[in-house]
Amino acid sequence: MPEYWDPLIERMPVEELKKVQEDKLKQLVRYVYDHSPFYRKQFDEAGISPDDIQSLADVKKLPFTVKQDLRDTYPTGMFCVPQKQVVRYHASSGTTGKPTVVGYTENDVKEWSTSLARGLTSIGVGREDVIQVGYGYGLFTGGLGLHYGTEMVGASAIPTSSGNTERQIELMQDLGSTAIACTPSYFLHINEVTKKMGISIANDTKLKCGIFGAEPWSEEMRRRIEEQTGIKAYDIFGTSEISGPLFTECTYQDGIHIWADQFLIEVIDPMTGEPLPDGERGELVVTTLVKEALPLIRYRIGDLTVIKSEPCKCGRTHPRIMRILGRTDDMIIVRGINVFPGQVEAVLMGIPEVAEHYQLIVEREGELDRLTVQVEVTENVFSDKISDLMKLEKKVGKALHTVLNITGKVELVEPGTIPRSMGKAQRVIDKRNM
Ligand code: ADP
Numbered sequence: 001m002p003e004y005w006d007p008l009i010e011r012m013p014v015e016e017l018k019k020v021q022e023d024k025l026k027q028l029v030r031y032v033y034d035h036s037p038f039y040r041k042q043f044d045e046a047g048i049s050p051d052d053i054q055s056l057a058d059v060k061k062l063p064f065t066v067k068q069d070l071r072d073t074y075p076t077g078m079f080c081v082p083q084k085q086v087v088r089y090h091a092s093s094g095t096t097g098k099p100t101v102v103g104y105t106e107n108d109v110k111e112w113s114t115s116l117a118r119g120l121t122s123i124g125v126g127r128e129d130v131i132q133v134g135y136g137y138g139l140f141t142g143g144l145g146l147h148y149g150t151e152m153v154g155a156s157a158i159p160t161s162s163g164n165t166e167r168q169i170e171l172m173q174d175l176g177s178t179a180i181a182c183t184p185s186y187f188l189h190i191n192e193v194t195k196k197m198g199i200s201i202a203n204d205t206k207l208k209c210g211i212f213g214a215e216p217w218s219e220e221m222r223r224r225i226e227e228q229t230g231i232k233a234y235d236i237f238g239t240s241e242i243s244g245p246l247f248t249e250c251t252y253q254d255g256i257h258i259w260a261d262q263f264l265i266e267v268i269d270p271m272t273g274e275p276l277p278d279g280e281r282g283e284l285v286v287t288t289l290v291k292e293a294l295p296l297i298r299y300r301i302g303d304l305t306v307i308k309s310e311p312c313k314c315g316r317t318h319p320r321i322m323r324i325l326g327r328t329d330d331m332i333i334v335r336g337i338n339v340f341p342g343q344v345e346a347v348l349m350g351i352p353e354v355a356e357h358y359q360l361i362v363e364r365e366g367e368l369d370r371l372t373v374q375v376e377v378t379e380n381v382f383s384d385k386i387s388d389l390m391k392l393e394k395k396v397g398k399a400l401h402t403v404l405n406i407t408g409k410v411e412l413v414e415p416g417t418i419p420r421s422m423g424k425a426q427r428v429i430d431k432r433n434m
């Protein structure tokens with residue numbers, strides 16, 4: 001098992017890497033200006049010409065792009081190549097509004113798979129492995145993305161897609177899956193069904209790791225998954241606009257490696273748009289350095305994270321992003337207090353009596369917002385006396401208040417009450433806008 005997919009690039013000294021980025025950035029601005037009426041207009045309006053971009057620092061001069069630009073130019077108005085060069089289309093799941101269409105040239109698919117091949121290698125997955133791909137196949141980028149990455153490293157892909165959980169578990173046993181890629185919430189469901197079938201992931205399967213992403217999840221959730229199933233749980237990040245799932249942690253589980261020869265990342269203050277220094281949390285902005293069909297310049301993904309630039313213990317020199325707190329628009333404001341579902345998850349998962357399934361319900365009563373945190377408890381706890389349950393409710397309420405300063409109603413519910421998800425879990429039900 002090689003330690004690196006491409007050691008020369010993955011361990012390239014930071015200064016050299018920056019030079020590569022600078023050269024690619026200069027080529028990129030020229031390319032989009034010449035090939036996309038959208039960018040030409042945007043640059044002209046901002047009074048910027050490709051010649052103004054001479055160094056990496058000049059990236060700041062470039063205007064941002066946002067999801068709305070993709071919507072306004074739906075379906076392919078931001079593409080830089082004619083249809084005959086497009087080998088594939090995907091469309092976003094539309095979590096936050098009208099879906100957007102993305103497209104790839106042959107080389108775009110190759111670069112995307114290369115990014116994943118590096119990531120898979122960095123978590124010790126390769127030729128010997130059997131990867132069960134439980135992300136949805138179809139318009140969603142998760143399934144096909146992981147599939148191509150798997151084939152590139154020479155591992156065996158099982159394209160189960162999501163759903164049909166009992167069959168997934170049978171295949172996991174019969175074909176000896178050593179890794180599974182799916183949303184963390186779907187893996188929780190798989191684990192539950194496994195137990196119902198009288199099987200234990202730790203003892204009755206060969207699974208050694210999970211590649212979990214497409215939705216926010218917390219360190220506390222990672223700990224629980226690892227303890228309960230005996231696997232290593234790795235974080236993977238990406239969005240359809242920048243290709244799909246692209247970047248993973250390495251075995252040190254200390255941030256997600258972003259390949260700097262392919263992508264330039266910044267973190268900005270979401271209010272002012274000003275770049276923030278390393279280590280400060282803000283909104284992730286990505287410039288795709290090598291994409292041909294749909295290059296994006298300073299694309300505001302909307303996810304909140306922190307950049308760590310120092311090289312990782314694994315020897316890779318590329319920058320890392322730390323666990324994603326969520327998107328700016330996942331944030332709910334309850335009586336003036338900002339709450340991210342991930343923060344609530346972190347608090348809940350620190351309380352051993354509660355299980356992994358939860359939901360936030362926000363309602364409006366008159367002029368007041370009301371937050372209810374529904375969380376399942378374990379079978380044993382649920383059969384306890386009512387007075388014990390009430391005590392536990394109080395304990396959860398108090399923990400939420402201490403950590404997040406929110407007062408919400410806590411509702412402990414029976415195991416199996418909260419709907420299970422096959423893909424991205426719906427953690428928030430905001431009835432205020434319904
Ligand atoms: P949509 O925008 O329609 O949901 P995508 O499938 O492209 O379509 O979703 C990408 C989004 O999913 C990211 O912007 C981010 O909010 C979320 N996401 C993906 N991976 C992770 C992860 N590992 N941790 C937290 N959030 C993630």
Ligand code: ZN
Pocket residue numbers: 249250251252257312313314315316
């Ligand atoms: Zn590393």
